[in-house]
Amino acid sequence: MNKFIKTLSIAAISTVLLPTSMVYATNTQVPKTEEEIKFDNTDKIKVNEPVLKSSSTVANKVPAFKKRIYREQPMKENVLVVMMDFSNSPASTLTKADTENYRKVYDKSYYEQLFFGDSITGPDQKQYDSIKKYYQNVSGNSLELQGQVTGWYRAKHPLNYYGHNEDEKVTELIMEAATHAAQDKSIDMSKYDQYDYYDLDQDGNMKEPDGIIDKFVVVFSGIGESEGGGKFLQNSIWEHVSEVALSKNGNPKSIPGTYSKHSKFYKNRLGIAEYGILAEDSTVGTFSHEFGHMLGLIDEYDTAPNANSHAGEPVRFWSLMSYGADAGIIPGMEPVGLSPFAKSDLQQIYGGNWILGSEVNYKNISSKKRYYLLDQASIKGVNNDVVKVNLPPIRKKDKNGKVKNYNHYYLLEWRSHNGVDKGLSHIKDPFGINQYGKGLLIWYVNETYPDNANLSKHFGKSLVGVVDASPSNITTPDGLIPMSDTQVFDAPFNTKSYGQFNKAKNYFFKKKSTKPVTLFTDKRYSLSARERMQVPDSSRILPQLGIKIKVEDQNTDGTVAKISIFK
Numbered sequence: 001m002n003k004f005i006k007t008l009s010i011a012a013i014s015t016v017l018l019p020t021s022m023v024y025a026t027n028t029q030v031p032k033t034e035e036e037i038k039f040d041n042t043d044k045i046k047v048n049e050p051v052l053k054s055s056s057t058v059a060n061k062v063p064a065f066k067k068r069i070y071r072e073q074p075m076k077e078n079v080l081v082v083m084m085d086f087s088n089s090p091a092s093t094l095t096k097a098d099t100e101n102y103r104k105v106y107d108k109s110y111y112e113q114l115f116f117g118d119s120i121t122g123p124d125q126k127q128y129d130s131i132k133k134y135y136q137n138v139s140g141n142s143l144e145l146q147g148q149v150t151g152w153y154r155a156k157h158p159l160n161y162y163g164h165n166e167d168e169k170v171t172e173l174i175m176e177a178a179t180h181a182a183q184d185k186s187i188d189m190s191k192y193d194q195y196d197y198y199d200l201d202q203d204g205n206m207k208e209p210d211g212i213i214d215k216f217v218v219v220f221s222g223i224g225e226s227e228g229g230g231k232f233l234q235n236s237i238w239e240h241v242s243e244v245a246l247s248k249n250g251n252p253k254s255i256p257g258t259y260s261k262h263s264k265f266y267k268n269r270l271g272i273a274e275y276g277i278l279a280e281d282s283t284v285g286t287f288s289h290e291f292g293h294m295l296g297l298i299d300e301y302d303t304a305p306n307a308n309s310h311a312g313e314p315v316r317f318w319s320l321m322s323y324g325a326d327a328g329i330i331p332g333m334e335p336v337g338l339s340p341f342a343k344s345d346l347q348q349i350y351g352g353n354w355i356l357g358s359e360v361n362y363k364n365i366s367s368k369k370r371y372y373l374l375d376q377a378s379i380k381g382v383n384n385d386v387v388k389v390n391l392p393p394i395r396k397k398d399k400n401g402k403v404k405n406y407n408h409y410y411l412l413e414w415r416s417h418n419g420v421d422k423g424l425s426h427i428k429d430p431f432g433i434n435q436y437g438k439g440l441l442i443w444y445v446n447e448t449y450p451d452n453a454n455l456s457k458h459f460g461k462s463l464v465g466v467v468d469a470s471p472s473n474i475t476t477p478d479g480l481i482p483m484s485d486t487q488v489f490d491a492p493f494n495t496k497s498y499g500q501f502n503k504a505k506n507y508f509f510k511k512k513s514t515k516p517v518t519l520f521t522d523k524r525y526s527l528s529a530r531e532r533m534q535v536p537d538s539s540r541i542l543p544q545l546g547i548k549i550k551v552e553d554q555n556t557d558g559t560v561a562k563i564s565i566f567k
Contacts, residue, residue, distance in 0.1 A: 044197045044349050045197070045199045045204070045349070046348035046349050047206070047349075048349070048351040049347070050345075050348050051347055051357045051388065052355065052356040052357070053356075053357075053358070054356050054383065054384045056358075056372075056373055056382065057373075058371040058562065059373075062555045062561065063373075063383075064555055064559075065376065065379075065559035065560050067380060068140070068353075068381055068382045070140050070141045070142055070353040070380070072353075074139075074141055074142050074143055074352070075142060075143050075144070075350055075351075075352060076194075077143060077147075077214070077215055078191050078192045078194060078214065079115060079116075079145055079146070079147035079192075079291075080147055080150075080189075080192045080216050080217065081115055081148070081150070081217045081219060082149075082150055082151050082218050082219070083150070083152045083219045084152065084153055084177050084180075084219070085152045085221035086154070086157070086158050086220075086221060086222070087154065087155075087158055088158040088159055088160070089158070089159040089230075090221060091106055092104070092106050093221070094106075094222075094280065098230055098281070099227075099281040100123065101332065101333070102281070103123070103281075108149050108151065108152075111149045111219060113130065114131060115130065115131050115132060115149065116131075116132050116145060116146060116147060117132065117133075118130060118132070118133050119133065122330055124330060128284060128328075128333045129420075131145060131284055131287050131288050132144065132145040134284060134288050137378075137419060137420050138337055138338050138343070138354070139346070139350075139352055140352070140354065140380040141353060142352025142353040142354065143352060147192070150180070150187060151177075151180070151219075152221070153176070153177065153180040155176055156172075157172075159221075159232055159235075159236060160232050160236070162220075163225060163229070163232060163234075163235045164235045167238055170237055170277060171275075173218065173237075173277070174216070174275045174277065175253055175272065177218045179257065182255050182256065182258050183257060189213070189258045189270055190209075190258075192214055192216070192270075193209045193212060193213055193262065193270060195209070195210070195214050196210035197214070197296075198210070200212075208262075211260050211262045211263030211264060211265055211270060212270070212271045212272070212273050213273075215291075216274070217276045217278065217291075218275065218277045219277075219279070219280060220237055220279060220280065221280045222237075223236060223279055223280075223281065224236060224237060224239040225237060226239050236279075237277060237279070239277060239278045240277060240290070241274065241276045241277075241290050241294055244272050244273060244275060251264075251265045251271065252273045253271060254266040254271050254272075255271070258270040278290055282332075283326075283330075283333055283335075284332060284333055285320070285326055285327065285333065285334070285423075286325055286332055288335050289321060289335070292320060292321055292342070295346060295349070296345060296346065296349050297321050297342050297345060298321070298451055299321055299452070300321040300322040300342070300452055300463075300464055301315060301316075301321075301322040302454070302455045303452075303453045304454045304455070304456075306454075307455075309456065310456045311481075311483045311487075311535050311537040311538070312483050312484030312485060312538065313452045313455050313462060313538070314540055315466060315488075316484050316485045316538075317427050317485060317488075317489075318415075318436070318441065318466055319338055319339035320335050321339065323485060324423070327426060327427055328423050328426050328428070329426045331428050334423030335420070335423060336423045337378050337419075337420040337421050339464065340357075340377070340411040340443060341443060343386075344386075353380060356380070356385045357386035357388060358372060358384050358387050359389070359390060360387070360388075360565060362389070362391050365389075365547060365566065366567055367566055369565070370564060370565045371563070372563050372565070373560060373561070373562055374386075374412065374414040374561045374562075375560055376421075376559045377414055377416075377441075378415070378416055378419035378420045379419040379559075381559075381560070386413050387412040387563070388409055388412075389409055389410040389411075389547070389549075389565060390409045391408050392543075392545075393408075394408055394446070394448055406446075406447045407445075408445060408447060408448070408543070410442055410467075410547075411445060412440060412441075412443075412549065413441050414439065414440055414441070415436075415441045416438050416558060416559060417435075418559065424436040424437075424438075427485070434486070434489060435489070436489045437489060437490045437491065437494070438492055439492030439495075439496075439551065439561070440494065440561065440563060441466055441491060441492045442467040442493070442520055443464060443465065443467070444466075444467055444540050444542055445463065445464050446461065446462070446464075447463065449462050450463060455537065459536040459539060460527070460530045460540055460541035461541055465540055466491045466540075467525060467540050467542065468487065468538060468539075468540075469490060469491055469492060469494075469517040469520070470491075470517060471524065471533070471539060473487065473533055473535050474486060481535050483537075484537050484538040488538050493516070493517050493520055493549070493550075494518065494554075495516060495518050495551050497515065497516055518551045519548060519549075519550045520547075520548060520550070521547070522543065522544060523544060523546070525539070525540055526541065545567075547565070548565070548566050548567060549565050550563060550564045550566075551563055552564050
């Protein structure tokens with residue numbers, strides 16, 4: 001992916017991309033036809049409040065960080081992982097030239113440790129968090145992954161058979177994998193049907209079996225198409241989460257050799273609907289990102305087919321569900337935390353300890369400051385993980401011409417380089433290792449947009465994105481402007497100078513000033529301000545309501561901050 005573009009008119013941007021190393025491939029999966037999809041992550045029922053309510057108070061002195069303890073039993077997700085290889089791409093035949101996540105042997109014990117262990121040994125022999133550990137951390141110990149790994153099994157056809165023509169035959173591979181797993185006598189397939197996420201019986205209860213395997217993951221040998229596809233190029237399989245097409249009678253495809261008293265499908269067999277498929281060398285970050293989809297999260301990057309023609313969206317490495325899955329000196333081994341928007345969604349679906357916070361309505365904001373304590377977002381503390389600022393609803397016509405009210409709001413969080421956010425200090429790109437900033441990260445959510453796709457049609461406007469404390473484009477003396485990955489590195493507001501490009505030795509892009517920005521005011525983010533930007537891809541156009549947010553103070557190690565909201 002190109003990482004910078006020459007300064008020209010906006011209309012010319014897409015044609016003047018300067019070639020650099022292709023480090024990060026976009027994950028633009030061509031959607032299946034609407035008729036093929038019955039089950040959709042956005043249809044997972046939401047029965048809980050979007051955030052746990054904080055009871056924290058504000059002291060004059062910013063306190064030391066104190067962890068909060070979650071005393072409830074965690075929700076347990078059983079994940080079934082099946083390894084499939086091919087006659088023309090046998091398992092464990094990758095070379096160091098193929099992948100940065102190289103292993104001499106990719107075997108059952110490796111994936112058991114990757115998914116269900118506490119840590120995984122990286123190619124550099126250092127220890128990194130497993131997928132299980134990642135989700136324990138971001139959920140505040142309210143979600144625990146457990147399960148089994150089986151395989152390798154040899155597929156009926158070569159790899160390119162399944163990956164050709166945009167993964168046209170990939171669901172055949174999914175059903176082959178499910179059939180093999182059902183024949184493994186060590187696996188009780190019924191253990192993998194615990195929940196009715198789509199409320200098929202419409203009783204409002206998701207904590208019951210529905211006859212469908214909940215979390216089914218296939219690992220295939222070889223390089224995924226999103227990473228170039230190795231020798232198979234575009235005929236490899238694109239790593240993704242999707243659904244197996246329904247049978248002609250409208251039911252999920254059933255798995256031979258299975259039985260469930262909860263199934264209403266063919267011969268009372270268990271069915272397969274949603275699945276995840278990932279390449280042999282996929283990292284903790286890639287697996288965690290795709291598992292986020294299986295939990296119900298959407299992509300926070302631009303998924304439109306033309307996404308490569310512009311400089312990117314205003315999220316990038318700030319969230320797992322965008323490029324944050326690729327953080328780390330070895331890209332993908334230190335995935336960063338979830339956005340507060342994503343954590344709020346998971347809190348609504350699963351309950352638990354994903355996010356704790358306070359909210360304030362616009363009508364209650366005045367010239368008198370309202371004070372809040374924010375804990376670092378990466379480790380659960382006793383103060384707020386987030387403060388939500390609700391704005392007056394947007395009135396807009398829907399597709400049917402009916403005027404509806406849409407919510408929009410700010411989500412305020414405090415980011416550090418601790419816990420799951422340690423990867424923010426290791427952002428690898430073609431120019432070196434960069435550090436993202438620390439401090440108050442302000443997200444603007446606008447629910448008139450369903451996602452962050454097609455950003456080139458409305459720069460500055462999308463579902464979710466960060467508000468850059470330094471919104472002017474970073475440029476070099478000879479007129480080069482980096483991609484959004486670089487533009488939003490200094491997005492947080494802070495009272496202190498923090499990690500920035502000048503600390504990265506010989507880093508290509510340097511900022512002339514690293515003076516921190518303490519005060520947010522919405523008037524800096526108007527439509528006219530966006531129109532003055534040479535590259536507006538990372539911008540946010542905000543409602544002009546006179547809101548101000550200030551970082552007042554923080555403790556000595558930057559793990560707790562005091563902020564104010566006023567007009």
